[in-house]
Amino acid sequence: MLFLMNLFAFIFGAAIGSFLNVCIFRLPAKTSIIRPASRCPQCLHPLRFYDNIPLISYLMLRGKCRDCGAMISSRYPLVEFITALLALLLFMKFGPTLNFLIFFIFTAVLIVITFIDLDHQIIPDVITLPGIPLFFLAAVFLLKVPWRDALLGLLIGGGVLFVIALVYELITKREGMGGGDIKLLAMIGGFLGWKSLMFVLLFSSFSGAIVGITAMIIKKQDMKYAVPFGPFLSAAAVAYLFWGNDFMHLLFLPY
Ligand SMILES: [Zn+2]
Numbered sequence: 125m126l127f128l129m130n131l132f133a134f135i136f137g138a139a140i141g142s143f144l145n146v147c148i149f150r151l152p153a154k155t156s157i158i159r160p161a162s163r164c165p166q167c168l169h170p171l172r173f174y175d176n177i178p179l180i181s182y183l184m185l186r187g188k189c190r191d192c193g194a195m196i197s198s199r200y201p202l203v204e205f206i207t208a209l210l211a212l213l214l215f216m217k218f219g220p221t222l223n224f225l226i227f228f229i230f231t232a233v234l235i236v237i238t239f240i241d242l243d244h245q246i247i248p249d250v251i252t253l254p255g256i257p258l259f260f261l262a263a264v265f266l267l268k269v270p271w272r273d274a275l276l277g278l279l280i281g282g283g284v285l286f287v288i289a290l291v292y293e294l295i296t297k298r299e300g301m302g303g304g305d306i307k308l309l310a311m312i313g314g315f316l317g318w319k320s321l322m323f324v325l326l327f328s329s330f331s332g333a334i335v336g337i338t339a340m341i342i343k344k345q346d347m348k349y350a351v352p353f354g355p356f357l358s359a360a361a362v363a364y365l366f367w368g369n370d371f372m373h374l375l376f377l378p379y
Pocket residue numbers: 164165166167168169189190191192193194
């Protein structure tokens with residue numbers, strides 16, 4: 125029974141991941157995420173329903189369009205797999221609860237932000253501007269996060285990066301942290317509460333620095349072009365869902 129429920133969580137995640145792919149490709153282009161139906165970007169032939177099954181169709185088609193043989197980006201099954209895996213892990217941690225559902229929606233939004241930021245170096249306002257109040261309200265009214273914790277998280281989250289960005293700009297005379305990152309951290313802080321911010325900032329800057337320095341060595345690039353920060357903030361926020369509690373205990377702070 126437990127296995128079946130876990131399997132269902134994974135399949136549910138894969139199906140949502142399929143929709144997230146659509147959002148990742150269409151939101152930056154400002155086209156409708158509902159219409160037209162999914163089609164091959166090469167020959168524009170609409171996908172048959174049996175060629176549109178998350179993860180499975182990609183494997184069955186061996187990564188090629190059934191009509192024109194064009195390669196299908198491995199990005200599609202990757203996003204589906206990541207979403208499915210996180211749905212499974214969240215379900216295993218939180219069980220069939222409202223918390224699971226809300227944390228999964230939060231995670232799904234972060235997955236979309238991550239891949240759009242990787243592709244375009246932007247975090248669309250169309251996600252974060254409604255996301256900030258909606259996740260704040262979800263935290264306070266559904267997750268019972270004390271409203272002061274959530275509000276402080278929102279303000280500090282937005283404020284901390286804003287100050288860092290301002291100082292960076294004043295010193296180097298060039299734009300570093302994007303406004304998108306600031307709104308993203310405000311959304312994260314407003315949802316997880318201000319106590320999460322230390323974890324999120326530590327986790328994201330450490331992982332960001334490791335990847336950034338590696339990228340600089342490999343590509344011999346200037347730090348300025350190295351890596352967008354949104355994916356690291358997103359990964360840190362998801363990591364907090366799993367390890368935030370332990371981290372707080374480690375520091376002897378009340379969760
Ligand atoms: Zn095609």
